[in-house]
Amino acid sequence: MNLQIDDQGRLRHFLSVDGLNRDILVDILDAAESFAGVPEQTVKKVPLLRGKTIVNLFFEASTRTRTTFELAAKRLSADVLNININASSAVKGETLLDTLRNLEAMHCDMFVVRHADSGAAHFMAAHVQPHVAVINAGDGRHAHPTQAMLDMFTIRRQKGDFGPLCVAIVGDILHSRVARSQIQALNMLGAGEVRVVAPRTLLPLEVESLGVRAFTDLKQGIHDADVIMMLRLQRERMQGALLPSAHEYFYRYGLTEKRLSHAKDDAIVMHPGPINRGVEMDSQVADGPRSVILQQVSHGIAVRMAVMSMAMRSREAAAREAT
Amino acid sequence: MNLQIDDQGRLRHFLSVDGLNRDILVDILDAAESFAGVPEQTVKKVPLLRGKTIVNLFFEASTRTRTTFELAAKRLSADVLNININASSAVKGETLLDTLRNLEAMHCDMFVVRHADSGAAHFMAAHVQPHVAVINAGDGRHAHPTQAMLDMFTIRRQKGDFGPLCVAIVGDILHSRVARSQIQALNMLGAGEVRVVAPRTLLPLEVESLGVRAFTDLKQGIHDADVIMMLRLQRERMQGALLPSAHEYFYRYGLTEKRLSHAKDDAIVMHPGPINRGVEMDSQVADGPRSVILQQVSHGIAVRMAVMSMAMRSREAAAREAT
Amino acid sequence: MNLQIDDQGRLRHFLSVDGLNRDILVDILDAAESFAGVPEQTVKKVPLLRGKTIVNLFFEASTRTRTTFELAAKRLSADVLNININASSAVKGETLLDTLRNLEAMHCDMFVVRHADSGAAHFMAAHVQPHVAVINAGDGRHAHPTQAMLDMFTIRRQKGDFGPLCVAIVGDILHSRVARSQIQALNMLGAGEVRVVAPRTLLPLEVESLGVRAFTDLKQGIHDADVIMMLRLQRERMQGALLPSAHEYFYRYGLTEKRLSHAKDDAIVMHPGPINRGVEMDSQVADGPRSVILQQVSHGIAVRMAVMSMAMRSREAAAREAT
Numbered sequence: 001m002n003l004q005i006d007d008q009g010r011l012r013h014f015l016s017v018d019g020l021n022r023d024i025l026v027d028i029l030d031a032a033e034s035f036a037g038v039p040e041q042t043v044k045k046v047p048l049l050r051g052k053t054i055v056n057l058f059f060e061a062s063t064r065t066r067t068t069f070e071l072a073a074k075r076l077s078a079d080v081l082n083i084n085i086n087a088s089s090a091v092k093g094e095t096l097l098d099t100l101r102n103l104e105a106m107h108c109d110m111f112v113v114r115h116a117d118s119g120a121a122h123f124m125a126a127h128v129q130p131h132v133a134v135i136n137a138g139d140g141r142h143a144h145p146t147q148a149m150l151d152m153f154t155i156r157r158q159k160g161d162f163g164p165l166c167v168a169i170v171g172d173i174l175h176s177r178v179a180r181s182q183i184q185a186l187n188m189l190g191a192g193e194v195r196v197v198a199p200r201t202l203l204p205l206e207v208e209s210l211g212v213r214a215f216t217d218l219k220q221g222i223h224d225a226d227v228i229m230m231l232r233l234q235r236e237r238m239q240g241a242l243l244p245s246a247h248e249y250f251y252r253y254g255l256t257e258k259r260l261s262h263a264k265d266d267a268i269v270m271h272p273g274p275i276n277r278g279v280e281m282d283s284q285v286a287d288g289p290r291s292v293i294l295q296q297v298s299h300g301i302a303v304r305m306a307v308m309s310m311a312m313r314s315r316e317a318a319a320r321e322a323t
Numbered sequence: 324m325n326l327q328i329d330d331q332g333r334l335r336h337f338l339s340v341d342g343l344n345r346d347i348l349v350d351i352l353d354a355a356e357s358f359a360g361v362p363e364q365t366v367k368k369v370p371l372l373r374g375k376t377i378v379n380l381f382f383e384a385s386t387r388t389r390t391t392f393e394l395a396a397k398r399l400s401a402d403v404l405n406i407n408i409n410a411s412s413a414v415k416g417e418t419l420l421d422t423l424r425n426l427e428a429m430h431c432d433m434f435v436v437r438h439a440d441s442g443a444a445h446f447m448a449a450h451v452q453p454h455v456a457v458i459n460a461g462d463g464r465h466a467h468p469t470q471a472m473l474d475m476f477t478i479r480r481q482k483g484d485f486g487p488l489c490v491a492i493v494g495d496i497l498h499s500r501v502a503r504s505q506i507q508a509l510n511m512l513g514a515g516e517v518r519v520v521a522p523r524t525l526l527p528l529e530v531e532s533l534g535v536r537a538f539t540d541l542k543q544g545i546h547d548a549d550v551i552m553m554l555r556l557q558r559e560r561m562q563g564a565l566l567p568s569a570h571e572y573f574y575r576y577g578l579t580e581k582r583l584s585h586a587k588d589d590a591i592v593m594h595p596g597p598i599n600r601g602v603e604m605d606s607q608v609a610d611g612p613r614s615v616i617l618q619q620v621s622h623g624i625a626v627r628m629a630v631m632s633m634a635m636r637s638r639e640a641a642a643r644e645a646t
Numbered sequence: 647m648n649l650q651i652d653d654q655g656r657l658r659h660f661l662s663v664d665g666l667n668r669d670i671l672v673d674i675l676d677a678a679e680s681f682a683g684v685p686e687q688t689v690k691k692v693p694l695l696r697g698k699t700i701v702n703l704f705f706e707a708s709t710r711t712r713t714t715f716e717l718a719a720k721r722l723s724a725d726v727l728n729i730n731i732n733a734s735s736a737v738k739g740e741t742l743l744d745t746l747r748n749l750e751a752m753h754c755d756m757f758v759v760r761h762a763d764s765g766a767a768h769f770m771a772a773h774v775q776p777h778v779a780v781i782n783a784g785d786g787r788h789a790h791p792t793q794a795m796l797d798m799f800t801i802r803r804q805k806g807d808f809g810p811l812c813v814a815i816v817g818d819i820l821h822s823r824v825a826r827s828q829i830q831a832l833n834m835l836g837a838g839e840v841r842v843v844a845p846r847t848l849l850p851l852e853v854e855s856l857g858v859r860a861f862t863d864l865k866q867g868i869h870d871a872d873v874i875m876m877l878r879l880q881r882e883r884m885q886g887a888l889l890p891s892a893h894e895y896f897y898r899y900g901l902t903e904k905r906l907s908h909a910k911d912d913a914i915v916m917h918p919g920p921i922n923r924g925v926e927m928d929s930q931v932a933d934g935p936r937s938v939i940l941q942q943v944s945h946g947i948a949v950r951m952a953v954m955s956m957a958m959r960s961r962e963a964a965a966r967e968a969t
Binding site for chain 3: 373375376404406418421424426427428429431639
């Protein structure tokens with residue numbers, strides 16, 4: 001049974017790119033297109049989710065991600081409840097399932113979940129009532145699918161068709177939930193070639209089985225690429241055994257104008273943010289003409305509005321059909 | 324002078340069950356009935372408190388309780404301000420009264436107060452301006468009246484009339500503001516018999532003067548009961564001298580399917596949440612067919628909407644009459 | 647180039663009183679007058695900023711100031727995002743500029759900024775896109791202009807014309823961003839005489855160059871004054887070398903009924919709050935008939951509504967003119 005798609009083929013929950021199909025991804029991108037203009041209107045709200053209650057259930061602090069979901073929900077006219085679980089009932093020893101049941105009993109309609117454990121969003125989706133939708137806002141090392149979809153949306157807006165594209169993902173592939181979701185989405189949307197570029201210590205074993213070509217040399221890895229997706233290097237990682245130092249990392253994998261010249265002339269540079277300037281890339285690239293990093297942020301709102309409204313609409317339809 | 328009821332007999336503040344009367348309690352339950360269906364509508368909002376500002380003034384952290392009040396306020400279309408005082412002006416040495424005066428000057432209309440000191444809500448109600456309403460969201464060991472009223476609402480929905488009912492309250496009666504409010508409400512609404520069940524160390528002296536029968540044996544205490552209201556055992560208590568251990572407590576007072584068989588066949592089991600599974604009751608009971616624990620959570624929203632709108636309406640009427 | 651006023655003479659950002667002119671200050675006071683009645687309406691909201699997103703970007707915790715801006719924004723029907731930067735991306739090493747760019751990319755319309763560094767709000771205003779407005783909610787020792795304007799509004803409501811007034815500002819002039827903004831506003835609005843009263847250690851060098859008369863004796867300083875504006879004494883200061891003790895401070899500079907008799911009979915007493923009772927003044931004065939401290943709090947909402955709506959209107963007009 002597919003948790004994410006209901007028997008009518010509609011998006012029920014949004015947990016990972018894995019388990020979805022090309023049609024749904026395209027639906028999300030098309031819906032996001034319709035929302036992309038909303039923030040430019042004088043009154044940047046649409047009444048689609050008026051009267052709905054959306055809970056940002058964050059078991060892991062992330063102001064940045066929480067903010068984008070909160071804005072997306074508010075622009076859909078929903079009521080938003082921010083719950084940071086570290087500071088609350090987790091302390092009282094309430095289980096995840098009890099938290100869920102309680103919020104359901106309060107007639108909340110959607111959970112946006114961030115959790116340090118891989119699979120937390122799936123677990124919740126497997127246990128919620130039929131009228132409730134779950135959106136994964138990042139679970140452990142597993143997935144961060146709205147990030148991947150805003151990346152896809154940005155690529156499509158910049159480059160059009162995915163077919164002819166060569167896309168290089170650069171950074172800590174091993175630990176990145178973002179990379180995992182990006183690779184799945186790119187392959188599902190038919191990107192011509194997907195590459196990963198990283199030190200050997202930050203590449204998963206048998207990474208090619210994910211449908212990518214692996215490189216340990218940056219120049220080779222981005223050679224003739226149309227799209228370069230940099231990953232954020234977690235500071236914790238820089239102090240570990242897997243990586244010598246931030247300085248050394250930049251020396252070998254940091255993106256500079258000079259290195260960027262190995263990619264196609266019209267290659268775009270992406271990053272999920274926040275950037276470690278001087279580690280993943282220098283400021284000349286981050287703020288340069290190839291960078292679409294701020295467009296990614298804008299598109300993040302539109303894509304989250306798309307996913308939220310699609311999932312909510314399918315849950316409402318399901319509720320109507322059930323009666 | 325009765326702080327809670329104005330000279331027209333209307334609910335002015337909601338501070339404790341004590342000091343109210345049967346008619347007002349029934350009014351609250353009836354109003355809650357009218358709100359109970361709101362969350363099931365597609366747009367689950369009513370415009371009753373549109374343009375009003377409600378302040379959740381929490382001097383004691385409680386995400387759970389704060390969330391229910393926030394949802395209730397938003398479904399009444401009010402604007403909500405969450406103020407956690409530990410993290411703010413209390414640090415700067417501002418007194419409770421100055422905090423109050425300042426928020427009043429900002430034209431806030433209602434204070435939902437949670438405080439570690441018994442009497443804090445009464446103190447505020449005694450000092451606010453006539454157009455402002457105060458709702459007690461738990462003060463020290465004194466009262467937690469919205470919890471008691473949502474319990475009454477749940478009982479009435481399940482059992483109808485209070486007259487023939489035998490209700491057993493089980494747990495730390497001595498320290499529980501919930502129990503105190505429940506006993507008052509049950510007696511005021513005319514419940515046939517109210518019992519308390521606890522180890523002798525967790526029973527108040529002369530507990531019978533509250534209008535209850537006291538038991539130290541669980542089986543006897545719940546024998547033929549229609550309603551069993553379990554209290555939450557505070558973890559702090561388990562480490563104190565009053566109680567041997569959580570394990571020992573469960574052994575003597577934990578509710579199991581087997582023990583539940585001593586109550587009436589159609590007895591319901593209640594708990595204010597969050598449950599300590601394996602302490603107050605085992606999961607079979609908590610999630611079993613007799614449990615109405617999640618209904619209590621749902622009803623909590625309706626009851627809080629009822630109390631908020633009744634108090635606000637009476638303050639508006641008073642303001643009109645004053646001019 | 648004047649960051650605060652656009653080429654049409656409209657308020658673009660509100661960063662400090664310095665750099666504005668008398669006409670704009672009067673415009674703000676007049677606009678505030680039109681908003682002062684809003685909180686007294688049954689539905690205390692106006693739809694002026696509906697669909698706009700206002701970010702409270704607080705790099706320094708201040709529940710009190712954040713609350714007033716949040717209320718002002720909500721009463722203008724805006725969506726409000728509260729971001730406390732200590733607890734978020736600052737930890738991840740994101741720069742102020744990156745934070746700004748990201749929130750702009752999310753189509754936020756206004757930043758209300760509080761920062762420990764003088765000049766932070768100016769820096770942001772110098773770097774935001776043309777359609778975004780910046781409001782300074784206090785930056786280091788530099789300025790707190792909405793506080794100064796609510797003080798001016800309170801004085802105008804109490805005293806009418808500024809021309810004949812003698813105003814004494816009492817307290818830690820040296821470290822106070824409030825005092826700096828007040829002095830500028832009073833001089834710009836043409837107050838007859840502006841005095842500062844403080845121990846010599848808490849007076850800036852060459853303070854007279856700010857356009858004030860300096861006093862170290864309280865009685866002389868408030869002699870025949872129409873308005874006495876007390877400053878809040880920071881507790882940190884009381885433990886430093888500049889000041890002997892809170893007790894000693896009160897002994898020399900604390901306002902009592904007796905000392906107040908040296909001012910004019912109808913003199914008013916102001917304080918930005920929260921008051922240290924028994925340090926800056928005793929409770930008899932704070933709660934007495936001359937005190938307009940709570941009016942200041944009320945007026946704070948109206949003045950912030952005025953500044954927000956003026957800046958937003960000019961940004962919208964600028965956006966229209968640009969296309």
